[in-house]
Every structure is written in structure tokens, then in C-alpha cells.
Amino acid sequence: MKKWIAIIATLGLLGCFLYANQQWLHLTKYAITLKKLPKEMDGLKIVQISDLHHAEFGHEQSKLIEKVKNEKPDMIVITGDLVDRYHYDLDQSLEAVEGFVKIAPVYYVNGNHEVSLNDVPQITKLLKDIGVHVLENQTVSYYRNGAAIDIIGIDDPLNGKETAQMLNEALVGTDTETFRLLLAHRPEYYQDYVNAGIDLTFNGHAHGGQIRIPGIGGLVDHQMNLFPTHIEGIERQDQLTQVISRGLGNSRVNIRLFNPPEIVVATLHSEK
Structure with missing residues (x-):
């Protein structure tokens, strides 16, 4: 009898541990100093949401919305x-998203799942209807304290276009002297971002490795690649600073291990 109690208790603890790994919303906060960022943008706070997939955090996503609201962001990407x-x-x-638009301006780009569903027009229409800035290979200006930066958004290359081509389309008519903030789903195309003169980019896609080893990092990603790279944190290459989110959800295999769902909070600072 004691043996069965121990087994049941162990299984119960394991279940609680696995559940916590999927549901414990973790805030990762960065303070990022950037050379070209206008001094008027100093202190700009950006919350990044990535790879929600089919995850649910509270009734009508109330826990997720509340976490974001408490950060008082200037924008949500x-x-x-x-x-x-x-x-x-x-x-x-x-x-x-309906909760996010009540907090701050929201900017959005498609990932590979939106493209593979062949339902991008319907998804983007509904997002626009609730007030989201949907960026499909285009650039918009963001103003603060009389200064402006460019926010660039590109689609996922699963749509058949090369990343460099989409960047070229998005950057037509822009000024290379203006600070360039890019939203793109995939971090592995960082060299294209460098070549396009991007200063800061926010990415996701790899789910932080999905299964992680404490003290080591990602063991396997959502595509079953061992010890994947470009999966989380901040990376720098030439003038580019790249912020990579571990994301919030999963696809196919509903397991995150030592890898709690992540909300990124980045506060930008100017060297000027």
C-alpha cells in the first residue's frame, strides 16, 4: 500500500511540475543601449509576445493580459x-490581442504557422479590425517626443519570398539614417538583417529550444534539432542587436521542459 501511495505521489508531483512548465509565465527583462536610437526614445519600453500557438493562460487569456498590462509598455510587438x-x-x-490593444499600440507580423494555414487574409483582417498594426513587408513610423523611428515588418519566408527580397520591399523610400526596428519571425536570417542596416530586431520561432537543460541551454527545438542555435536571449552582429523570445506556446508536442512561457520586456536606451 505504501509503495502505491509513493508512486501516486511521485506521479502527482511530476504532473504538477510539467503543468508549471507550461503555465508559469516568466518575464525576461532587458535594458538595451543602442547607438542610433534618438535620445527622445530613451526609456521606450517594448513588450514582445511570440509563438502563442494554442496556449491559454487563464479565462480569455486574462493572466497573460494582466502580466503585460502590469509592465505599462509603450508598445507591444x-x-x-x-x-x-x-x-x-x-x-x-x-x-x-483584444486585451493587448487596450494597453498600448500593437504591431504584428506573420509566422510560419499563419502562412501554412493559407488563411493569412482572414487572420490579418480580423487583427486590423481590432486595431492592430499588421506589417506585411512594409515600414511605418513611430513617433515619441517629436522624434521618429522606423518599424519594419516582414512576412515569414514560407510564403515563397526570400528574406532579403522582403526587406528590400519593406525599406523602399526609407532613410538609412533613421533608427530601424525590425519585426521578423525567424532569427536565423540575422545576416540579411545586418545587410539591410537593421539596428534592432525582435524574433521568436525556436521556442527557446523547447526542452532545456539548466545551466546549458536548449537541448532540442520544436523541429527536433539537437543543441539548436539562435533560440533565445540577445545576440549582436555588427550594428544589429537581436532579441529572441522563447515564446509562450508549443506546436504538435505540448511540452516545455525547464523552459517556462516567456514574455520579453525590453527597455531601450540611447547613447546620445
Whole structure:
């Protein structure tokens, strides 16, 4: 009898541990100093949401929305895979976005899951209807204290276009002297971002390795690659600073291990 009690207790603890790994919302905060950032933008706070997939955090995403609201961001960026092609529930994802637009301006780019669903027009229409700035290979200006920066958004290359081509389209008519903030789903194309003169980019896609080893990092990513690279944190190459989110959800395999769902909070500072 004692043996069975011990087994049940162990299984219960294991279940609680696995559940916590999927549901404990973790805030990762960065203070990033950037050379070209106008002094008027000093202190700009950006919350990044990435790879929500089919994850749910509280009734109508209330826990996720509350976490974001408490950070008082100046803008919220969503870097793709808002939905999941294997468990498609757009309404559930929109519950989160409807909460975000009440907090700060929201900017969004597609990920590979949106593209693979062949439903991009419907997804982007609904997002625009609730007030989201959907960026499809284009640039918009963001103003603060009389200064401006460019916010560039590109689609996922699963749509058939090369990343460099999409960047060229998005940057037509822009000034190379203006600070360039890029939203793109995939971090592995960082060299294209460098070549395009991007100063700061927010990415996701790799889920932080999905299964992580404490003290070592990602063991395997969502595509079953061992010891993947460009999966989380801050990376720098030439003038580029790249912020990579571990994301919030999963696809196909609903397991995150030593890898809690991540909300990125980046506060930008100017050297000027």
C-alpha cells in the first residue's frame, strides 16, 4: 500500500511540475543601449509576445493580459505564430490581442504557422479590425517626443519570398539614417538583417529550444534539432542587436521542459 501511495505521489508531483512548465509565465527583462536610437526614445519600453500557438493562460487569456498590462509598455510587438496549424483556434488567440490593444499600440507580423494555414487574409483582417498594426513587408513610423523611428515588418519566408527580397520591399523610400526596428519571425536570417542596416530586431520561432537543460541551454527545438542555435536571449552582429523570445506556446508536442512561457520586456536606451 505504501509503495502505491509513493508512486501516486511521485506521479502527482511530476504532473504538477510539467503543468508549471507550461503555465508559469516568466518575464525576461532587458535594458538595451543602442547607438542610433534618438535620445527622445530613451526609456521606450517594448513588450514582445511570440509563438502563442494554442496556449491559454487563464479565462480569455486574462493572466497573460494582466502580466503585460502590469509592465505599462509603450508598445507591444507580436512576432508570429499567434495561432497553431495543428490546433487552430483563432478566437482564443484574438482574446489575448483584444486585451493587448487596450494597453498600448500593437504591431504584428506573420509566422510560419499563419502562412501554412493559407488563411493569412482572414487572420490579418480580423487583427486590423481590432486595431492592430499588421506589417506585411512594409515600414511605418513611430513617433515619441517629436522624434521618429522606423518599424519594419516582414512576412515569414514560407510564403515563397526570400528574406532579403522582403526587406528590400519593406525599406523602399526609407532613410538609412533613421533608427530601424525590425519585426521578423525567424532569427536565423540575422545576416540579411545586418545587410539591410537593421539596428534592432525582435524574433521568436525556436521556442527557446523547447526542452532545456539548466545551466546549458536548449537541448532540442520544436523541429527536433539537437543543441539548436539562435533560440533565445540577445545576440549582436555588427550594428544589429537581436532579441529572441522563447515564446509562450508549443506546436504538435505540448511540452516545455525547464523552459517556462516567456514574455520579453525590453527597455531601450540611447547613447546620445
